[in-house]
Amino acid sequence: DYRKGGYHPVSVGDRYDNGRYIVLRKLGWGHFSTVWLTLDTMTDTHVALKIVKSANRYTDSALEEIKLLECVKKTNPEAKGYRHVAQLLDHFWHQGPYGKHACMTFEVLGESLLSLMKRYNYKGIPQNIVKRISKQVLEGLDYLHRECGIVHTDLKPENVLVWIPNIEDYLKKDTAEILSDIKQKEAISLASSPTQLQPQNQPWLSESESAGLSKSKRKRLKKKKKMKSLQEAREEALENGDTGDLEDKMGNLKISTSWKRPKEIKVIPSSILDITSIEVDKEGLQVFDDIVVKIADLGNACWMDGEYTHVIQTRQYRSPEVIVGCKWTNEADMWSAACMIFELLTGEFLFDPRAGSKYNKDDDHLAQMLELMRTVPKVLISGGEFSREFFDRTGKLRQIKRLRYRRLRDVLHDTFLVPPEDADAASTFLLPMLEMDMAKRAPASQMLESPWLQESA
Ligand code: ATP
Numbered sequence: 001d002y003r004k005g006g007y008h009p010v011s012v013g014d015r016y017d018n019g020r021y022i023v024l025r026k027l028g029w030g031h032f033s034t035v036w037l038t039l040d041t042m043t044d045t046h047v048a049l050k051i052v053k054s055a056n057r058y059t060d061s062a063l064e065e066i067k068l069l070e071c072v073k074k075t076n077p078e079a080k081g082y083r084h085v086a087q088l089l090d091h092f093w094h095q096g097p098y099g100k101h102a103c104m105t106f107e108v109l110g111e112s113l114l115s116l117m118k119r120y121n122y123k124g125i126p127q128n129i130v131k132r133i134s135k136q137v138l139e140g141l142d143y144l145h146r147e148c149g150i151v152h153t154d155l156k157p158e159n160v161l162v163w164i165p166n167i168e169d170y171l172k173k174d175t176a177e178i179l180s181d182i183k184q185k186e187a188i189s190l191a192s193s194p195t196q197l198q199p200q201n202q203p204w205l206s207e208s209e210s211a212g213l214s215k216s217k218r219k220r221l222k223k224k225k226k227m228k229s230l231q232e233a234r235e236e237a238l239e240n241g242d243t244g245d246l247e248d249k250m251g252n253l254k255i256s257t258s259w260k261r262p263k264e265i266k267v268i269p270s271s272i273l274d275i276t277s278i279e280v281d282k283e284g285l286q287v288f289d290d291i292v293v294k295i296a297d298l299g300n301a302c303w304m305d306g307e308y309t310h311v312i313q314t315r316q317y318r319s320p321e322v323i324v325g326c327k328w329t330n331e332a333d334m335w336s337a338a339c340m341i342f343e344l345l346t347g348e349f350l351f352d353p354r355a356g357s358k359y360n361k362d363d364d365h366l367a368q369m370l371e372l373m374r375t376v377p378k379v380l381i382s383g384g385e386f387s388r389e390f391f392d393r394t395g396k397l398r399q400i401k402r403l404r405y406r407r408l409r410d411v412l413h414d415t416f417l418v419p420p421e422d423a424d425a426a427s428t429f430l431l432p433m434l435e436m437d438m439a440k441r442a443p444a445s446q447m448l449e450s451p452w453l454q455e456s457a
């Protein structure tokens with residue numbers, strides 16, 4: 001994906017926004033962008049720099065993300081949920097060899113809830129921690145929905161990040177070392193080849209230059225021009241869950257000083273933002289006693305009063321109204337929230353549909369929902385653009401006839417060995433968010449009143 005229209009090639013030591021931000025290490029990546037830990041030399045603090053792919057559809061999406069993030073920032077800083085949504089700090093453009101990239105900076109956050117789940121070997125995060133996380137995520141959603149009029153549309157463990165207290169103190173130690181290393185390498189490469197130090201000024205392929213390309217290259221470019229629409233790109237990302245952080249996919253990180261990498265100089269362990277190491281930090285930062293999380297990645301978010309005709313949400317967190325093609329809105333986030341909280345508790349997806357020889361993923365997904373919820377409201381049977389493909393007139397699934405009904409509390413108890421009382425309580429908490437009829441589904445404000453959450457205080 002490092003090509004025209006794709007990711008911008010970034011190296012440790014690169015400077016952005018006229019030298020203001022110095023890249024220190026990679027934090028993660030997604031379908032749309034790569035994200036880097038940088039030092040903001042103007043404020044002498046660390047920020048996360050998100051550099052979006054340069055093709056038009058990604059740039060358009062980034063511009064929308066910036067608008068939404070600005071609304072989140074301005075609407076009501078006093079709201080309880082304000083601190084549970086990752087806030088935009090700054091944004092600017094960067095011209096690179098593969099095109100013009102939208103760049104955004106955010107407060108540096110720690111690992112995602114997916115990494116946190118891994119830490120518990122996918123056997124579930126302790127209930128008391130899940131309760132605290134759930135409360136904060138619901139507060140964040142309540143803020144997005146009621147105050148900002150925004151639907152997140154892609155709530156899942158990867159998109160909720162842990163906030164780390166005193167992160168500046170923690171990062172500064174490593175930064176001093178990395179910076180001295182960068183300066184040393186810069187001095188060496190300045191002596192040998194002065195032009196290498198200005199990665200931002202490297203020439204990139206402009207449209208007029210591409211006119212002089214060979215036949216085959218032109219053909220390829222033409223083919224690329226038929227690129228899928230932004231929506232298709234998003235849908236592809238949602239189906240494939242194409243995202244990652246250092247721990248997932250990168251392992252350790254190589255430093256080099258020019259963007260023509262990789263020239264291995266030094267390997268930094270990927271544990272800087274590892275909350276386990278913070279747990280045992282000398283300064284006594286006990287993250288688990290005060291865990292704070294923030295909803296991140298508003299890259300797929302949209303306005304509640306906007307158009308909603310397309311497919312949203314990563315597969316496992318997708319709501320029934322989206323599958324059957326009904327008009328969806330903020331209730332879709334509540335469905336995802338329930339799927340995510342179940343996963344935090346158990347370490348496994350609530351719904352994980354597969355295609356079979358006689359049915360597709362959507363059929364299987366609806367079947368799994370029905371096995372748990374038993375009945376389908378009329379609005380889904382006949383009200384969606386694709387309802388007819390899935391349901392017959394009586395509300396039975398066309399492709400899958402045999403359903404194995406089960407109760408949520410039994411799944412928790414029998415499959416995941418949750419003690420009966422806890423299973424009952426968790427299921428009572430989750431079911432209002434899993435209401436098949438979106439009109440009856442509990443909003444975040446109502447969920448925040450739930451007794452299950454009060455016990456976590
Ligand atoms: P997606 O494919 O999920 O839409 P994306 O390209 O929009 O991804 P993000 O999800 O915003 O990108 O970020 C990608 C990854 O970068 C995150 O999963 C996370 O690991 C890391 N990341 C993002 N923002 C921050 C931050 N503020 N602090 C630390 N790490 C971050």
Ligand code: MG
Nearest residue numbers: 030159243297
């Ligand atoms: Mg993401």
Ligand code: MG
Nearest residue numbers: 032297299300
């Ligand atoms: Mg995104």
